[in-house]
Every structure is written in C-alpha cells, then in structure tokens.
Amino acid sequence: MMKKFRIPESMKQIEFIAWQSLPVVLFCVAFAAVVTILESSFHMRMAIQNDSMVPGFAAMLILRELAVVVTALLVTSRAGAGMAAEISSMKITEQVEALKMLGIQPWSYIWLPRFIASVVSLVILTALANSFCLFSAFWVSNIYLGFSQGMFIGSLQRFIQFQDFLLSLAKGAVFGAIISTVSYYFGMNCKDGADGVGNSTTNSVVCSSLLIIIVDFALGYMFSFLY
Amino acid sequence: MKSEQKVGLLFFLSILLVAFFAWAIGFINPFSQTHSLKVLYNYAGGIEVGSPVRVMGIKVGKVSRIQFDALKKSTTGEEAKLVIEIEIDKKAWSSVRKDSRFFINLAGVIGEKFLEISPGSLSQPEFEPGESVRGEDPPRIDQLISQSYGLAGKIIELVEKNEGSVSSTIAQLDKLVTNVNKTLVLLEKTSQNKDVSRLVDNAIKISDDLAYLTGQLRTKKAEDTYELVHKLLFRLENLDGPAVRKFLQDEGIKAKIF
Structure with a gap:
C-alpha cells in the first residue's frame, strides 16, 4: 500500500503544497474575507439601509466560493508552478527517460504522489482557509461593524448549512486534482531548453487557473441541485 | 519537524x-x-x-x-x-x-x-x-391576492355592464355635493348676519324664560294655585248671565257687562 501510493513522497509533497503555502493562503483569504464583509455592509447600507444580514451573506459567499477559489488560485501560482517547473526540469534532463529505463512508470512516480498530495493539501487548506476566513469576518464584523458574537453566529446559522462546508472541501479536492494533473501534463510536454521550462510553467499556471474558474462554475451549478 | x-x-x-x-x-x-x-x-x-x-x-x-x-x-x-x-x-x-x-x-x-x-x-x-x-x-398571501383579483374583475365587469347608470349616479352625486356645498356657504353667510344673531339670542332668552316657568310650574305652590283655579272654575261653571245680573242688582251695582 505504502509502496503503491508512494506515501513518503506524498508526505513530502503535502508539506511542499499545504504546509509551505499555509501562511500566504491564510494571509490572503483573511484579507479577502475582510474586504467582502466591508463591501457587503457598504452596499447593503446603501441599498436597504440595513446590514444585519451581512455576516450571513458574506459567510455564505466565503464558504461557497471565495475561500476555496482563492486558495486554489494561490496554490496554483505557488505550488502548481513549482511542480510544473520541477517536472519540466526532470523531462529536459532526461530523468523521465531514466525512470522508464528502470522500469518505473513516470505517472506512478511523478504524478501519483503529487496528485494525492494536491488533493489532500487542497482539502486541508480549504478547511483551514474557510475557518480563518470566518474568523476574520467575525473579527471585522465585531470591531468595525459592531456585530456581537451572538448576532454573527445567529446570522451564520440562518444562512449556512454544514453541507456548504463539505461541498467547499469537495471543490478543493477537485481543484487539487486539476492543479497536479495540469502541472504534470505541461511538465511532461516541455520542450528542450530554459525557454521550454519557462513556457510550460506559465502555461501550466494559466491553464490551471482557467480550469479552476470554469470547473468552479460547473461544480457550483451541480451543487445547486443538492439544496 | x-x-x-x-x-x-x-x-x-x-x-x-x-x-x-x-x-x-x-x-x-x-x-x-x-x-x-x-x-x-x-x-x-x-x-x-x-x-x-x-x-x-x-x-x-x-x-x-x-x-x-x-x-x-x-x-x-x-x-x-x-x-x-x-x-x-x-x-x-x-x-x-x-x-x-x-x-x-x-x-x-x-x-x-x-x-x-x-x-x-x-x-x-x-x-x-x-x-x-x-x-x-x-x-395565504397568494390566495388573498388571487381573491382580490377575482373581486376586482367582478367590480370591473359590474361597472362595464352598468356604465350608463354608474355615470349618471356619479353625475347626480356630483350635483348633490355641489348643492350641499352651496347650502353650507349660505349657512355660513347666515350665521354671520347681525339680525339672525339677535334672533338667535332672543330665542335663547325665551327658551331660558320658558325653562324657568316650566320649572316653577312643578313646585308645590304652583300645584296649589292650579288646584284653587280648578275649584273656582268648577264653582263658576253653573253661573250664567241672568244669575250674575241678579247677583249684581242685589248688590246694587248697575253695570252693563253682558
């Protein structure tokens, strides 16, 4: 089991993707949540002179879209680019051919640990980002907008269901699969030379980002049937 | 780690x-x-x-x-x-x-x-x-709205069917309101007239006097007076012209009353 799924390699990849991306992900999503709360409050006050529902609306947006998509895009630009560059380098230095000569399938040695690590990492990062986002949202609601803890939790309970949280984790898993697979694909199709590595890395990030946005829409539409 | x-x-x-x-x-x-x-x-x-x-x-x-x-x-x-x-x-x-x-x-x-x-x-x-x-x-708000629609439809239908009568009724009502307005204006003018004011003041005084009189009529003294007059009239009922003349002649009074 350990050998088949290359667990030690997967652990290293999880450390690279999740652990090392954690500070930047939490920092960015916290600010995104703060901006979401403040903007929602501003618009609601302007439109209906009442922002009592803002924590609920904002939390729903954070859980369903913001935290998971921002996390996935950040991981794409940090870890996805790293993975694509690493695999491209392996490709142009003929390490992939060496693996084949040793009778090791490149996908099982290169792609599988990264795939497992990406999926697990994105699930973990999404859970952490969701919680941190909500904490930031609560903090700014409490300090700046004057919502008490009870008002915030009450508003959350009114709009948020536990399945919102679970579906965001599912989205994270799908985005993890996209990031690792796209990075592997562009890395393995890298052309020789430094230009080739640069191009494959760029293309990998662009393609992953586009796919994340499109798949987010598709998953959002599919999940809407579950409510 | x-x-x-x-x-x-x-x-x-x-x-x-x-x-x-x-x-x-x-x-x-x-x-x-x-x-x-x-x-x-x-x-x-x-x-x-x-x-x-x-x-x-x-x-x-x-x-x-x-x-x-x-x-x-x-x-x-x-x-x-x-x-x-x-x-x-x-x-x-x-x-x-x-x-x-x-x-x-x-x-x-x-x-x-x-x-x-x-x-x-x-x-x-x-x-x-x-x-x-x-x-x-x-x-059920939807039911209420639906019923309101039905009611509004019936009202419209009723109005359309009786368009002539409704128009004439409205015209009559208009005239009535105009007349009432005129009457109210006249009344206002009348209330501002000095003679009418005096008339009203006098009527009030008369009414007060009458109230006083009718009040006095209910007292014991008035009842006694009424009783006395009644008895007097009862006694005078049998008197006629010749009897009164005889009484006056007897008393030595010559008068041409009757």
Missing part, C-alpha cells in the same frame, strides 16, 4: 476545525438538551428545516424535520397533512403548554420564516416529548 509530523498536525487541525464548524452552525451538538414536538399544518408558508423556533420572541430551537403524511389527522380529527418536527430547549419546555399556539411568522428585512410559540397558561399541563399538536396555518 518531519514531514509526517507537519502533515499530521495539519490533518488534526483540519478535523478539529470541521468539528468546530459543525458545532458552531448547530449541525452537531453532543451537549444538546432538547425535546421534540410534532406540529401539524396544512400550509406552512415556506418554513424550512433549520428555521428557528421561538418562544416569546426568544430563539429556543429549530425545525429539525418536515414530513408529508397524507393520512395524518390532529387530535380533533381535523386533517393536517404536514408534520413539522421541532426541537425545543429544555429551559423553555415548561413555557410550552397544552394551550400554547404555534404560529408561522415572518421576521427581518428579508422575511425570514420562523415558528413562534405563544406561552401557555400554568393551569394547563406540559406536552409529552414527541407529542403531536395542531399549529395555526398562516394566511
């Missing part, structure tokens, strides 16, 4: 946060102390699973399940095909009595639905957990 330790830490943290989140939004609550109650409706006005339950305006639970039961009847035998299962905190359980009423209300800017329970009287017993009770069906 090794990779495995870091990954383990992240896993542990994630699971902890998922559990915390589930508890925070009320999905799981291992320390909950609630009793359930089944409230029967025929129309629930858009209430959903998770909608709050309030007693005297304070949130004390939520709607936990909604079931359709075509054969369900209330204790009075009335059909109520919608079973809404609610959870109520034990702290509020004693406020819910057999005579409590279960309303579906609207709250907030966006019209959030909630189940409001009116507190029962202490003379009534408490519910048993899981017991069924008939709720008060909320008014």
Whole structure:
C-alpha cells in the first residue's frame, strides 16, 4: 500500500503544497474575507439601509466560493508552478527517460504522489482557509461593524448549512486534482531548453487557473441541485 | 519537524476545525438538551428545516424535520397533512403548554420564516416529548391576492355592464355635493348676519324664560294655585248671565257687562 501510493513522497509533497503555502493562503483569504464583509455592509447600507444580514451573506459567499477559489488560485501560482517547473526540469534532463529505463512508470512516480498530495493539501487548506476566513469576518464584523458574537453566529446559522462546508472541501479536492494533473501534463510536454521550462510553467499556471474558474462554475451549478 | 509530523498536525487541525464548524452552525451538538414536538399544518408558508423556533420572541430551537403524511389527522380529527418536527430547549419546555399556539411568522428585512410559540397558561399541563399538536396555518398571501383579483374583475365587469347608470349616479352625486356645498356657504353667510344673531339670542332668552316657568310650574305652590283655579272654575261653571245680573242688582251695582 505504502509502496503503491508512494506515501513518503506524498508526505513530502503535502508539506511542499499545504504546509509551505499555509501562511500566504491564510494571509490572503483573511484579507479577502475582510474586504467582502466591508463591501457587503457598504452596499447593503446603501441599498436597504440595513446590514444585519451581512455576516450571513458574506459567510455564505466565503464558504461557497471565495475561500476555496482563492486558495486554489494561490496554490496554483505557488505550488502548481513549482511542480510544473520541477517536472519540466526532470523531462529536459532526461530523468523521465531514466525512470522508464528502470522500469518505473513516470505517472506512478511523478504524478501519483503529487496528485494525492494536491488533493489532500487542497482539502486541508480549504478547511483551514474557510475557518480563518470566518474568523476574520467575525473579527471585522465585531470591531468595525459592531456585530456581537451572538448576532454573527445567529446570522451564520440562518444562512449556512454544514453541507456548504463539505461541498467547499469537495471543490478543493477537485481543484487539487486539476492543479497536479495540469502541472504534470505541461511538465511532461516541455520542450528542450530554459525557454521550454519557462513556457510550460506559465502555461501550466494559466491553464490551471482557467480550469479552476470554469470547473468552479460547473461544480457550483451541480451543487445547486443538492439544496 | 518531519514531514509526517507537519502533515499530521495539519490533518488534526483540519478535523478539529470541521468539528468546530459543525458545532458552531448547530449541525452537531453532543451537549444538546432538547425535546421534540410534532406540529401539524396544512400550509406552512415556506418554513424550512433549520428555521428557528421561538418562544416569546426568544430563539429556543429549530425545525429539525418536515414530513408529508397524507393520512395524518390532529387530535380533533381535523386533517393536517404536514408534520413539522421541532426541537425545543429544555429551559423553555415548561413555557410550552397544552394551550400554547404555534404560529408561522415572518421576521427581518428579508422575511425570514420562523415558528413562534405563544406561552401557555400554568393551569394547563406540559406536552409529552414527541407529542403531536395542531399549529395555526398562516394566511395565504397568494390566495388573498388571487381573491382580490377575482373581486376586482367582478367590480370591473359590474361597472362595464352598468356604465350608463354608474355615470349618471356619479353625475347626480356630483350635483348633490355641489348643492350641499352651496347650502353650507349660505349657512355660513347666515350665521354671520347681525339680525339672525339677535334672533338667535332672543330665542335663547325665551327658551331660558320658558325653562324657568316650566320649572316653577312643578313646585308645590304652583300645584296649589292650579288646584284653587280648578275649584273656582268648577264653582263658576253653573253661573250664567241672568244669575250674575241678579247677583249684581242685589248688590246694587248697575253695570252693563253682558
């Protein structure tokens, strides 16, 4: 089991993707949540002179879209680019051919640990980002907008269901699969030379980002049937 | 720190946060102390699973399940095909009595639905957990609007059919209002006339005098006078012209009265 799924390699990849991306992900999503709360409050006050529902609306947006998509895009630009560059380098230095000569399938040695690590990492990062986002949202609601803890939790309970949280984790898993697979694909199709590595890395990030946005829409539409 | 330790830490943290989140939004609550109650409706006005339950305006639970039961009847035998299962905190359980009423209300800017329970009287017993009770069906706005449309249609039809009569009635009403206005103007002018004012003042004085006189007539003295006059007239009734003349001649008075 350990050998088949290359667990030690997967652990290293999880450390690279999740652990090392954690500070930047939490920092960015916290600010995104703060901006979401403040903007929602501003618009609601302007439109209906009442922002009592803002924590609920904002939390729903954070859980369903913001935290998971921002996390996935950040991981794409940090870890996805790293993975694509690493695999491209392996490709142009003929390490992939060496693996084949040793009778090791490149996908099982290169792609599988990264795939497992990406999926697990994105699930973990999404859970952490969701919680941190909500904490930031609560903090700014409490300090700046004057919502008490009870008002915030009450508003959350009114709009948020536990399945919102679970579906965001599912989205994270799908985005993890996209990031690792796209990075592997562009890395393995890298052309020789430094230009080739640069191009494959760029293309990998662009393609992953586009796919994340499109798949987010598709998953959002599919999940809407579950409510 | 090794990779495995870091990954383990992240896993542990994630699971902890998922559990915390589930508890925070009320999905799981291992320390909950609630009793359930089944409230029967025929129309629930858009209430959903998770909608709050309030007693005297304070949130004390939520709607936990909604079931359709075509054969369900209330204790009075009335059909109520919608079973809404609610959870109520034990702290509020004693406020819910057999005579409590279960309303579906609207709250907030966006019209959030909630189940409001009116507190029962202490003379009534408490519910048993899981017991069924008939709720008060909320008014159906769509039905009201539909009925209003029907009523408006009928009014329009009536007006169209009797367009001539309605027009003439309106014209007559218009004339009536004009006449009333004119009359009111005349009355106002009249009230400002000096002679009329004097007339009214005199009428008031006369009325006061009459009131005084009629008041005096009810006194004992007036009654006695009336009695005396009555007796006098009774005695004078038999007198005629010759008798009076004879009386006067007897007395030596010559007069040409008759």
